[in-house]
Amino acid sequence: MIYLDNAATSWPKPPEVARAIIEFLECAGGNPGRSGHALSIAAARVVYETREAVAELFNSPDPLRVIFTQNATHAINLVLKGILRRGGRVVTTSVEHNAVMRPLRALEREGVHVRIVPCDQEGFLNLANMERVVQPGTSLIVLTHANNVTGTILPVTPVAEMAHRAGALVLVDAAQTAGVVPIDVQGMGIDFLAFTGHKSLYGPPGTGGLVIGDRVDAANLEPLARGGTGSRSEFEEQPEDLPDRFESGTPNGPGIAGLGAGIRFVRSRGMDVIRAHEVALTGRLIAGLEGIPGVRIYGPHDPVRRTAAVSLTVEGCRVSDVGLRLDEEFEILSRVGLHCAPAVHRTIGTFPEGTVRFAPSVFTTPDEIDTTLAAMQAIARP
Amino acid sequence: MSTQGVVLFHTTSAALRAEKVILKAQLAGKLIPTPRQFSSDCGIALRFDWSQVDQVKGVLETARVELAGIHPF
Numbered sequence: 001m002i003y004l005d006n007a008a009t010s011w012p013k014p015p016e017v018a019r020a021i022i023e024f025l026e027c028a029g030g031n032p033g034r035s036g037h038a039l040s041i042a043a044a045r046v047v048y049e050t051r052e053a054v055a056e057l058f059n060s061p062d063p064l065r066v067i068f069t070q071n072a073t074h075a076i077n078l079v080l081k082g083i084l085r086r087g088g089r090v091v092t093t094s095v096e097h098n099a100v101m102r103p104l105r106a107l108e109r110e111g112v113h114v115r116i117v118p119c120d121q122e123g124f125l126n127l128a129n130m131e132r133v134v135q136p137g138t139s140l141i142v143l144t145h146a147n148n149v150t151g152t153i154l155p156v157t158p159v160a161e162m163a164h165r166a167g168a169l170v171l172v173d174a175a176q177t178a179g180v181v182p183i184d185v186q187g188m189g190i191d192f193l194a195f196t197g198h199k200s201l202y203g204p205p206g207t208g209g210l211v212i213g214d215r216v217d218a219a220n221l222e223p224l225a226r227g228g229t230g231s232r233s234e235f236e237e238q239p240e241d242l243p244d245r246f247e248s249g250t251p252n253g254p255g256i257a258g259l260g261a262g263i264r265f266v267r268s269r270g271m272d273v274i275r276a277h278e279v280a281l282t283g284r285l286i287a288g289l290e291g292i293p294g295v296r297i298y299g300p301h302d303p304v305r306r307t308a309a310v311s312l313t314v315e316g317c318r319v320s321d322v323g324l325r326l327d328e329e330f331e332i333l334s335r336v337g338l339h340c341a342p343a344v345h346r347t348i349g350t351f352p353e354g355t356v357r358f359a360p361s362v363f364t365t366p367d368e369i370d371t372t373l374a375a376m377q378a379i380a381r382p
Numbered sequence: 383m384s385t386q387g388v389v390l391f392h393t394t395s396a397a398l399r400a401e402k403v404i405l406k407a408q409l410a411g412k413l414i415p416t417p418r419q420f421s422s423d424c425g426i427a428l429r430f431d432w433s434q435v436d437q438v439k440g441v442l443e444t445a446r447v448e449l450a451g452i453h454p455f
Contacts, residue, residue, distance in 0.1 A: 033394030036415020036426045044426070048398035062446075064395050231393050231424045241392040241448075 001331040002368045007148050007176060007309040007359035008335055009198045009205055017202060020261035021254045031250055033230035043253050050260035057263055058193060058211050060185040065212040067246040068256055072175040073099040075194035075210035078246060079171045082221040083140060086111035091134050092142040093125055094118045094347045098340045100142055100173060119347050122300050123152030131162060138168045145177040149344040150299025151307035160189035169216060176307050179266050180275050191216050201266060203259030206252055218242055274362045278308040281360045281369055285310055288373035294380045298348045298355060311355035314380045322356045322379055330375040334358055387432040388417060390451040391424045400428050403445040409434050423450045
């Protein structure tokens with residue numbers, strides 16, 4: 001079997017991830033931060049260590065400004081619903097995932113002004129087009145670091161500068177890039193970084209988070225949920241201290257332990273090494289697909305300008321048929337359809353049919369890419 | 383037996399951060415349940431040797447760990 005659906009969730013995970021989850025359940029089973037006994041402290045220590053690992057990975061100076069959430073979607077919702085109010089203005093791109101578009105459409109119904117900057121057919125953003133709609137009164141720019149269909153990498157730093165010139169903040173959706181494309185919260189001027197734990201950070205599903213930059217006054221960000229934090233328990237008001245303000249209820253301790261192990265794996269393997277591996281595989285995949293008549297590849301063909309998620313269509317074939325044949329005849333696992341991102345498919349011209357998407361990971365081999373290309377040759381044969 | 387001290391925090395995360403920087407500075411410190419006579423801000427507090435109170439304060443300040451209080455006990 002060849003697993004090429006890593007843009008949905010990475011598989012396999014490094015063995016140390018499962019080991020860390022088991023170790024948490026067997027050895028650190030207390031409720032982190034709720035009690036003062038040895039097992040509670042052991043659990044809290046594991047959560048804190050992961051917080052620190054996240055802060056280091058993204059060059060954020062303060063681990064207490066790392067908020068753990070269920071996933072990137074939850075982190076994005078926290079920011080959008082936490083700062084956008086009726087009459088407020090938000091600018092985003094036409095290559096956002098539904099994790100951004102659905103909460104924005106809901107906020108639009110509540111009176112938030114949503115402006116969407118069209119990207120080109122490869123998924124690239126023209127900064128001048130964005131500059132025209134960002135105006136005083138814009139409170140937030142939301143930008144995917146790389147979309148999940150064409151993998152096109154967008155320029156975070158100039159967009160952050162544009163936001164700050166207009167007095168706005170910037171939220172970056174790093175679901176597709178965290179762990180493989182370098183992210184520097186301080187250096188790039190990121191105010192909110194939403195990340196997922198279960199893709200290129202190789203942690204388990206159900207993990208992710210939000211890194212809050214130092215420009216943000218967290219007191220102006222409303223929590224999505226309020227409740228017990230193990231702190232300031234004499235008050236019935238939510239504390240303002242970070243990370244507790246945004247982390248009510250018992251956290252996903254085993255998941256966070258696994259995420260910590262995933263991040264340590266990424267760091268020990270070397271993010272630059274992982275990226276180089278994926279760039280090489282993506283280049284090999286695209287070059288091979290270019291040679292198959294009837295196959296159309298979306299997004300930039302240069303692997304350096306994109307992530308490893310490669311979308312394609314085959315002339316005369318439904319994408320669902322291609323996916324099914326890959327699975328049944330070749331045991332190659334892809335993802336077909338709209339990838340929860342109708343906006344991206346409209347932008348690249350593949351709505352509503354969608355595309356077939358291949359997404360290798362650090363564990364994918366060149367041989368597996370070649371086998372996939374041979375399968376595509378057979379499928380695309382008229 | 384020498385007097386002990388306790389550092390109080392607003393969050394568990396701050397307590398863990400404090401423990402880490404204190405141990406890294408080779409000072410003695412241990413996380414304990416917060417003594418009830420002080421505060422219920424956060425369930426855990428950092429116990430240390432009161433004779434090292436100045437060093438403890440200095441290390442925590444340098445690392446910019448926010449404290450809720452520091453007391454002998």
